[in-house]
Amino acid sequence: xxxxxxxxxxxxxxxxxxxxxxxxxxxxxxxxxxxxxxxxxxxxxxxxxxxxxxxxxxxxxxxxxxxxxxxxxxxxxxxxxxxxxxxxxxxxxxxxxxxxxxxxxxxxxxxxxxxxxxxxxxxxxxxxxxxxxxxxxxxxxxxxxxxxxxxxxxxxxxxxxxxxxxxxxxxxxxxxxxxxxxxxxxxxxxxxxxxxxxxxxxxxxxxxxxxxxxxxxxxxxxxxxxxxxxxxxxxxxxxxxxxxxxxxxxxxxxxxxxxxxxxxxxxxxxxxxxxxxxxxxxxxxxxxxxxxxxxxxxxxxxxxxxxxxxxxxxxxxxxxxxxxxxxxxxxxxxxxxxxxxxxxxxxxxxxxxxxxxxxxxxxxxxxxxxxxxxxxxxxxxxxxxxxxxxxxxxxxxxxxxxxxxxxxxxxxxxxxxxxxxxxxxxxxxxxxxxxxxxxxxxxxxxxxxxxxxxxxxxxxxxxxxxxxxxxxxxxxxxx
RNA sequence: GGCGGGUUGGCGGAGAGGUUACGCAGCGGAUUGCAAAUCCGUGUAGACCGGUUCGAUUCCGGUACCCGCCUCCA
Numbered sequence: 001x002x003x004x005x006x007x008x009x010x011x012x013x014x015x016x017x018x019x020x021x022x023x024x025x026x027x028x029x030x031x032x033x034x035x036x037x038x039x040x041x042x043x044x045x046x047x048x049x050x051x052x053x054x055x056x057x058x059x060x061x062x063x064x065x066x067x068x069x070x071x072x073x074x075x076x077x078x079x080x081x082x083x084x085x086x087x088x089x090x091x092x093x094x095x096x097x098x099x100x101x102x103x104x105x106x107x108x109x110x111x112x113x114x115x116x117x118x119x120x121x122x123x124x125x126x127x128x129x130x131x132x133x134x135x136x137x138x139x140x141x142x143x144x145x146x147x148x149x150x151x152x153x154x155x156x157x158x159x160x161x162x163x164x165x166x167x168x169x170x171x172x173x174x175x176x177x178x179x180x181x182x183x184x185x186x187x188x189x190x191x192x193x194x195x196x197x198x199x200x201x202x203x204x205x206x207x208x209x210x211x212x213x214x215x216x217x218x219x220x221x222x223x224x225x226x227x228x229x230x231x232x233x234x235x236x237x238x239x240x241x242x243x244x245x246x247x248x249x250x251x252x253x254x255x256x257x258x259x260x261x262x263x264x265x266x267x268x269x270x271x272x273x274x275x276x277x278x279x280x281x282x283x284x285x286x287x288x289x290x291x292x293x294x295x296x297x298x299x300x301x302x303x304x305x306x307x308x309x310x311x312x313x314x315x316x317x318x319x320x321x322x323x324x325x326x327x328x329x330x331x332x333x334x335x336x337x338x339x340x341x342x343x344x345x346x347x348x349x350x351x352x353x354x355x356x357x358x359x360x361x362x363x364x365x366x367x368x369x370x371x372x373x374x375x376x377x378x379x380x381x382x383x384x385x386x387x388x389x390x391x392x393x394x395x396x397x398x399x400x401x402x403x404x405x406x407x408x409x410x411x412x413x414x415x416x417x418x419x420x421x422x423x424x425x426x427x428x429x430x431x432x433x434x435x436x437x438x439x440x441x442x443x444x445x446x447x448x449x450x451x452x453x454x455x456x457x458x459x460x461x462x463x464x465x466x467x468x469x470x471x472x473x474x475x476x477x478x479x
Numbered sequence: 480g481g482c483g484g485g486u487u488g489g490c491g492g493a494g495a496g497g498u499u500a501c502g503c504a505g506c507g508g509a510u511u512g513c514a515a516a517u518c519c520g521u522g523u524a525g526a527c528c529g530g531u532u533c534g535a536u537u538c539c540g541g542u543a544c545c546c547g548c549c550u551c552c553a
Contacts, residue, residue, distance in 0.1 A: 009483095012483085029553095030553075031553095032553080033551090033552085038553090039553085041552085041553050042552095042553050043553085044553060045553050046553080048553095075551090076551080077551070077552095156482095159482065159483080159548080159549085160481090160482050160483065161481070161482060161549075162481090162482095165480090165481050165482080165549090166481080166482095166549070208551090229553065230552080230553030231483085231484090231547075231548075231553085232547075232548065232552060232553065233552080233553070234483085234548075235482085235548065235549065236549085236550095237552095260553095261553070262484075262485095262546095262547080263546090263547060263548095263553075264553080265546085270546090270547085300491080300492070300502090301491090301492070302492085302493075304484085305484080305485075305492095306484080306485075306546065306547075308491090310491090312490075312491080312503090313491070315503095316490095316491075316502075316503055319503080320502075320503085323516095326516095356493085356494080359494080362493070362494075364491095364492055364493055364501085365492090365493050365494065365500080365501085367492090367493095367501080367502085368492080368493065368494095368500060368501035368502070369500095369501080370501095371501055371502060372500095372501075375518095433512080436512075438512060438513070441512085441513090442512095442513070442514080445513095445514080445515095449514095449515095454515075454516090455514090455515075456515060456516055
């Protein structure tokens with residue numbers, strides 16, 4: 001069995017992964033707050049932990065992994081969005097959740113086993129909060145319920161901070177009702193017009209952190225294997241989750257392994273609206289950047305390092321994927337062939353590929369291995385390559401490889417009349433070549449190139465494909 | 480100020496205490512009427528200063544610079 005090693009933020013070391021229960025490997029990843037389109041940075045953890053999900057399924061069996069990624073649908077940003085747009089909160093969260101799932105699906109992200117909505121777990125949150133009050137880890141003050149950080153000695157262990165240092169930093173909001181400035185809200189009052197639920201402390205809504213503690217416990221148990229998210233969540237979000245869960249479930253650790261992906265930059269700078277380099281996944285898709293290309297770029301830097309999105313990387317990823325899809329297409333890969341290979345026992349992971357990927361999710365290393373594997377000369381020899389590509393989630397559709405490679409056109413892009421016209425021009429060029437009239441042959445090819453049609457001589461004939469700058473309007477004049 | 484991460488060849492980007500990362504670009508070659516595509520081959524590294532070691536880009540210490548978090552944020 002492939003040995004998985006993961007960098008554990010909690011111990012700051014790479015450790016051999018040993019699941020609590022190999023029959024049910026459990027992972028929780030912090031999902032989106034649904035108030036707007038997912039930006040590119042949001043996509044990184046979704047893709048990274050999707051690869052981990054796929055790897056775990058590969059190693060432990062598809063039916064033996066439970067992956068939970070929550071939807072935060074109660075939050076002040078959502079309330080603000082509703083207030084400014086005049087729309088209902090439910091409309092906004094429902095629409096945004098749909099967008100998120102669409103966009104992630106376009107990036108080849110599989111649906112997690114469970115996608116709990118915070119609003120569906122209010123009762124569990126209230127129960128957990130009540131328990132924490134009872135055990136002396138939380139207190140009620142002016143309609144709020146706060147977690148008392150001083151009641152949990154290990155507070156700050158994950159992010160390497162001490163309560164004293166943080167207070168010294170003195171950038172915390174000091175509310176008069178807090179016993180300690182670092183105490184954080186688990187429940188707060190909701191005025192009329194804002195989402196609220198009845199609770200022992202009056203009508204209110206949960207703080208941000210409690211939802212993850214409650215939902216993880218409900219769906220994965222008091223102790224589970226992996227908890228993931230962006231490293232900006234390490235403090236305070238994950239620290240607070242740990243505090244709540246540890247105190248609610250004494251004696252067990254919430255998660256065995258904590259994983260954090262590094263942040264994303266754009267052209268060397270932090271993505272921000274003011275710099276004008278802020279964009280959403282949808283923006284890229286609408287510009288015609290295929291989801292697999294975005295995914296490939298996201299995976300070509302190790303998740304633990306800051307990653308820079310650049311135009312150059314986008315172009316290189318596009319070229320690489322096209323080449324790879326063309327190789328598979330040329331060797332007849334289709335869903336049917338994959339199934340045949342599977343039945344013949346030839347649909348196997350390349351051991352080195354799997355080993356590299358299992359080494360703390362080294363996707364860039366795995367991609368490097370794919371370059372080597374791509375040099376196979378027969379379909380069976382390429383099975384490991386195809387399998388690896390699939391494990392990275394880079395094959396959207398085995399039956400559309402030609403199209404994905406840019407060899408065969410997507411029908412909707414190329415008008416019906418183009419085919420016969422191009423074929424006719426190629427036939428005339430073929431005749432010219434046969435007559436050794438190179439000037440005429442080159443003139444015809446230049447004509448096609450000008451319309452963005454790539455001409456490739458193959459043996460005695462020639463094939464064509466619409467290129468990136470394909471423009472039917474130029475051909476229109478030739479009809 | 481506190482905590483954490485980084486610095487690899489023209490560019491991107493990995494692993495490993497000693498043996499080719501890999502890709503792109505470049506260069507040379509094969510193929511081609513010429514292109515394109517494809518294939519083969521190939522050069523260039525490890526911020527700086529010390530230490531440990533037979534041997535360090537890889538471990539340890541220090542310096543410089545960069546970045547993130549400490550406030551909603553993936």
